[in-house]
Every structure is written in C-alpha cells, then in structure tokens.
Amino acid sequence: MTADFLLELRSEEIPARMQAGARADLEKLFVKELAAAGLKAGAITVWSTPRRLALIARDLPLATQAVSEEVKGPRASAPPQALEGFLRKTGLTREQLTERDGVLFAITEKPGRATRDVLAEAIPAIVRAFPWPKSQRWGAASFSPESLRWVRPLSGIIAILGDEAIDLEVGGIRSGTVTRGHRFHHSGDVVITGAADYAARLRDAFVIVDHAEREATVREGARAAAQAAGLVLVDDEGLVVENAGLTEWPQPLLGRFDEAFLAVPPEVIQLTARVNQKYFICRDAAGNLANAFVCTANIAASDGGAAIVAGNRKVLAARLSDARFFWEQDQKVPLAEQAKKLARITFHEKLGTVADKVARVADLAEWLAREGVVPGADPALARQAAELCKADLVTDMVGEFPELQGLMGGYYARAEGLPDAVADAIRDHYKPVGQGDDVPTAPVSVCVALADKLDTLRSFFAIDEKPTGSKDPFALRRAALGIIHLITENGLRFAVAEGDLLTFFADRLKVQQREAGVRHDLIDAVFALGGESDLVRLLARVSALQAFVGTEDGVNLLAGYKRAANILKKEAASTAGAQGEGVVPPTGEEDPLALVDDPLFKDVAAEFAHSEPTLSYTPEPAEAALMTALAQAAPQVEQAVAQEAFTTAMASLASLRAPIDAFFDDVTVNDADAEKRANRLALLDQFRAAVHKVADFSRIEG
C-alpha cells in the first residue's frame, strides 16, 4: 500500500534569491529523514512561490517494513556465567530466548511503523534544521531566544498523506489542511484534500505553485509583450527567475519611457531598469535600445494594468532623470580634474591613496609600451589613459552605480574628445574580470589593463598581504588570472614576476590551464627547472611536452627516465653514506677552468668539458649506441630549447628512447668492474641531464 504525501510550509515572503536553494534543501532533508526510517518515495516534486515551499512525495509506503533482529548467544550447555552475561546484554530473560540446534538466540521483532507517525516526527525536525542563509525569530514566541527560526515568519503547515491529514506541531504552528490563496485575488481559506488537488485548488485561488510554470509565464509573456510592441526582448534568465520568485500570479506588462532618456548610455539604462526595478529591456529592429521596459506585476488588474504601468513608468523616469542628471553633471568636469580628487581616497593604509596607485600604474603602463612588451603601443597614450583610468570613481554616476566603473570613464573620455585608444583603454582596464570575459587586445588597452593588475599584485605582495586559504580580500587571485589571460592571449613576452609572486602565478596558471586540459604536473615539471617567468614560453614548452608524453615514445622515455633516476638516486645515497667523516664535500670549484671568464678561453674550456672519456674496455653495443645517441641528441635538445623550438626538442628526446630501452635490456649497470660501472652511471647521468633540458621529468606523474 502506498500513498502520495503533500507538505506545504507557508510563510511571509521568501526572498526570491533563496527559493531555489530552499527547494533543494527541502528535498534533501526530506529524503534523508525518510531514509533514516527505511522509507523511500517513488518520486519527489518540490515547488516554491514567494509565500510557500511545497513538496509532493509520490508512492510512499504507508508503513515501514517489520524487521526481525537476531543476536546469537551462548550454547544452551554453556556455563551459567555466559548465559547471565548474554541476558544482561540483551535485557531479556531465559524464557524469551529461542534455542536452535543447541544455540541460544535473542530475537527481537521490530514491527513496522506507520509512515504517518514517521512523518509527524520528521517534518518538525526538517523545519527546525532548515539551513536558510539568514533566518529570524518573530512574534510572541520570540520572548524566548530559542524560539523557532525561519526565513520570515512561518504561518502555516499542511501535511497530508493520501487523504489523511497528519497532525504535527512545530514552533507553536499546528498542521492542518487549509492554506491561503493569492494575497489580493483571493480571500479566506483554501481547503486542500491531498497531493492530487493541491496545485489545482491553488490555481483556482490565483496561485501558480509550480515555479517552473511561473518562470515560463514570465519568459514567454515578456517576449510576447515586446513582440506585440514591435520590439525584441533582451533575454535575461536571472530576471525571469527573480520575477517568478516575487510573484504567485505573474503578469508581464510593457511600458514606455521618454525617448529623451536614450541620450544616457544604454548600459546605465539597462542597469537602472534591471537592478533597481527588475525590469526587462527591449531592442528595436535595428538592435538599438528601445524606450520600453517590461515589468512583472503580481496581479491581473481590472484596468488591464494601466495604472500599474503608469506607476512603474513614473518610478523609472525618476531614476532615469537622476541618471541623466549625473551624466550631464559629470561631463562638466574633465577627467583630469576628477582624477585630482583621487588623492583624497585611501587605496590601502600601507599603499597610499588611489592617486598614488594611479601614478604607479601610469609609470608601468608607459614602460610596458616603451620597452615593446606590448608591441605597437604608444607610450604617451598608455600613460595618458592610465592617469585617467580611475577618475570615474569620483563621478556621480559611478557613485550611484559602482558596477559602471571603467565603462563610464570610457564614455566621459570620448565625450571630452580624447583619442579613442585612450577612451577604450579606460573603459577596458578592469578586464578581463572573470572566466569568459573579453580580454583586451588593443595595445594601449593591454598596457593599462596589465599595469593596473600588476601594480595591485606587486604592491600587496610587497606589504605581505597575500591570499591565504579562502581569504583573498583584495581579489589578487582574480588579478593574477586576468594577467595570465592578457599575456597568453596577446603573446606578451616578459618576465612577469619573481620569487613568491612567480610561485603565486604558477599556482594560478595551473588552475587556469586545468580548464584548458593542460596537466598541472607538466607545468610543475617546467617550473621546477627554475625561474621561468616568461609565461608564453613556459606554456609553449608545456604544450609540446604534453603532446610528447602522450606518445608511445614519450611514455617509454619517461619510464626510462624514472628507472635511470632511481639508479642514480640509490647510487647517490650509497656514495653519501660511504663518504663519512673527514671527507671534504666538493665545492664545485675544483675545476680550475670553471671560474675562468676569459672569452678566449671559452673554447678551450668547452673542449675540456666535452672531451670523450677514454675507455679501457670495449663498450657493449647498446652502451656504445647510447653514447652515440646522447652525443648527438644532447646538443640538439639544448639548441632547440634555446630557439624555443620545443617540438623539435621533444623529437630529439624521442631519438633517445630506443637506445635507452636497449641499454636497460642489454647492459648491466652494476657491473663488478668499477670502470664499467662508473661509465654506465655517467651515461645515465648524461641522459638525465639531456632530459632535464626540457623539463624536470621527476615531477611528471605516471
């Protein structure tokens, strides 16, 4: 026997942004409570409106399974102490035990529980444990600080299993079968008989309880309203969900505003409409912003919404006239004048004012252009743009809409008649803000965007304000990521950082590249060679390496490398152990030629360094082959790396694969003959050194 269960938790208006999370939490908690009692529903549906959370669990068994628990005890013939112990443990008497094949068993029959009783306990537990992001107390009960908390005052509970109401109580609220309909379109009680008629009864009371249906109404209704006016709605799924979360009976309505407001930048209009008023905006056939908005009312007004539209139009007009006032006022003051006010704003107590920051950014932006780090950038324009890039922070418009920082500066710069390159650079200097944001490519824009973020990172690292764990109050991770995007997408060649900051970049790079499918261990392997601060070169090398380790040659070479490295490691350990006391460790300066810096001496030194050791024995064929291969490949690898021909470097490494495999197959490294052993170890060391010219393969996984 199964039945459908209906739960409604009715409250005062739940914030729209919390409803999706609340639905997920309700389902999760419900499933968990049921599972704890051994129950499982066939299917669960969760709905929300501003005033209610509802859950329907289909095909719920009416009772939990009866369970028989059996505990094995001593043999019937066991000594009395054993029996006593068992009786004590189980809390039973000898007569209650069951004997089977000479062994005693304690058998407890746990009868099934009525699901009704399980729910009567589970629902209050769910309500008390509900993880609202913010919750409150209310009413007379809040005399006690332990009174029930809910997102807003909880006003009613419906719990019906099949056609039977489940009696329960939480925080002084008793469950029943009665709810309320729409706040204004319906008065009095709405009586529910069960899951089957819940949605329909509410619909009769002007409540669409299914949020997805309301979302569809908003989405399609707004589009249709725009279309009827010969316009195209600017789709905005965030607004769809928010408006559906604010209404139980959504009615999209189109209104017009004074065309004169279109003189204000479209982003300002869109932001005002969206953020302050939750309105959709529309475009005309040519794609320009139209003087229209779509609001979503919660009532079907008797006048068709004329009064509502008129009211909303007035509110929007007041906001747009504020915006137009700011737009006009701000333009009366040149950005260079505004920028002076930045000296009054503290950037960070240890890093001076925003004006100080701007001065640093301007120096850096100019340097990036002058040194050719950003090819084709005019140093004077880069400096000019940087000096003005933060000036819009003190404008009225950005004071009102902080989200428009940068963008407004760009508009004001253009209105002042500054060069487009400067206006664009001001507009785009915060970019890229996140994953998927546009990355500036215009040279002057790149200079300023890069300089702003680099200065932020260098400054905060200099005063030891580094991100830790989840704390990154100055958004330094985002700044580093922005720099990585700017560098890689524009192919900028320069040393981005050193020391701690370079390590920080390496970590960010790994995170960022993971999404592009680049292996973090390969990035580590290249960084491990030390101090690679040219991210473009680094990524080229990593990319060639990733292609290589994916090939059969690469896999085998890596295996050969690991084997060689292990042998060398063991050898190093045993040598170190054998050294003992009184042995002076080598300083690296034993070679008298090592410190000679005379250019004429270089060739001589090189000759000594590369001179082939003369062997007193005939090397085995595989040994000789490896010697030859190394003599050829090592300089090739070195040269290719120097030329940044990383694919060629990998190909040269690949030429070592067959010789190293054959060497390990045919040659005994640990030969009894000391000279053979020494030569073979030296060969492995050379092999390792050749590989290390590309990357530290010991960091590569697999």
Place this chain on the structure above:
Amino acid sequence: MADTATKPLSLQDMILRLHAYWSEKGCLVLQPYDMRVGAGTFHPATTLRSLGPEPWNAAYVQPSRRPTDGRYGENPNRLQHYYQYQVIMKPSPADMQDLYLDSLRAIGVDPLQHDIRFVEDDWESPTLGAWGLGWEVWCDGMEVTQFTYFQQMGGFDCKPVAGELTYGLERLAMYIQGVDNVYDLAYNNHGVTYGQVFLENERQMSKWNFEIANTDALFDLFRKATEECQNCLDAKLPIPAYEQAIEASHVFNLLQARGVISVQERASYMGKVRDLARGSCEAYMDKYKDEWAERFPGWTA
C-alpha cells in the same frame, strides 16, 4: 491616481488617516521626538522601547533630517528634511502584514489596481548595533515602506521581536496624489502646497548644511555631546545619554555635509557615535533588566 471617488488625500489627511487607523489597532499615537534625527527609528519610542520584554505599540510621524540629501529645493524627489511615518509593534503581531496592507487601503491604495510586493531588504544599523530581516514594500515598482522584524538592538537580542514599519510619507503622498514634484503636493485641501511650506526651508537649510555651518562650532558640539553622553552614563541616566548620542550622530552628519571629515576619519567618528548609542542601550537595559526579569519570569537580558 486615487482609487476613492473623491479627491485624493492631502498629505495632512493621509497622516490623520494613518493616525486614526493605527490608533484603532491599539497603537499609542505619539508626537515627533523633539530632536534632530536621521530617521524615525532613532526616536526612543523605537530604539529604547524595542529593548526588553514589555509589550509596546506606537505610531508617530518623525521629521527626519539627512543633510547630504539636500538639493537646494531643485530636485523633485530629494529633500534634506522629510517625514517618516513610523509604527512599532512589540511583539510583532501574527497578522502584521495584513494590518499594514489595510493601512494602505485606508489611505486609498487599492491592491487590486496597484501592484504591491514585498521585496527582500534586510536592515542594519551599525550605529545602533541593530539589525533585522524584512522587506521594502513596492507599490507599482516604487518603494513606499520599509518593513522590518528587529532581531537585535543595541547589541541585544530582541526578546520578543518587534515589527517596525517606516512609511516614506512624501513619496506615498506623491503617489496617491499623482504628483511628480514633491513641492506640488497638496499639504491640505485648502490650496496649501508642500512647496509653500517647505521650499524656502530646503533652500536655506541646504545652503547652511553645505556651505555656511560653522565647522569649528560643529566639531565643538560633537565633542560636547560625546562628553555629556558619558556624563549621563556615569550618572546612570540612559535616556539623556541616548539624547546626546542622537545629537552627536546628527552633528556628525552635518560635518559630513560640510565635507570636512576625511575618508580615514569617517570610520573613527562613526565608531564614536556607535559607542555612545550602544552605551546608552546597554545602560537602559542595565537599569531595567532586574525589574523586567522579575515581572516576566523566564526573561533574561
């Protein structure tokens, strides 16, 4: 825009209707507090009375001053002096939303013609050590009321919770009268406009707030209010102490309007005002907590 057949309510009739409505619902109808404050919440009838277990229901108009919002009478929506209608009910009644909606009906807003919405807006006043959850109430997209369930005041948990309503009277009146400029509002039904009463006041006060006020004198006033607050606290007189905290808060706002407090100093001044306000709430609590605990078994501060 009025939904009654007759002429829309004048500003003063709207206030009278609200008084009659909330009086009928059991609220004390109080008069404005006779000090300069930034919002109706600062009235001791809200701040201090929301502390402790005693039931308390009150309604009043509070003239509110925000010096930096002054626009010399040239902006149709912004004023440095305006009226708030404040209702405080402790404990918050179960039907407080319905009571509120009926009050809108009482002043001529028909919720079947106009779109009334409760939009999330939590309230926090670091100055008062207070916060609450609630909404801004929208009427056709315009915020007309702030609705808050106080959770903490002066750093103390509200036991029980008070519900607070703050109506923006000029906005609501502009809406009801269908007027685009606040100065065009009908103040009464005999031809007197809001502008006739307040326009010159806005011009002169804006000038004084922004340009004329003697900043040395203001700094001195701030210091004196701070000292006097402490003097009252030492004498265990929380109510006069709280008055001095309000005074310091308003003088700080004036200094802000004069632009003589730097960004760096701002936080420190706000911290001082907060300490005074909280200190007064603590002293108030301290003075009555034993009596309350005795009269309301189970209640603790």
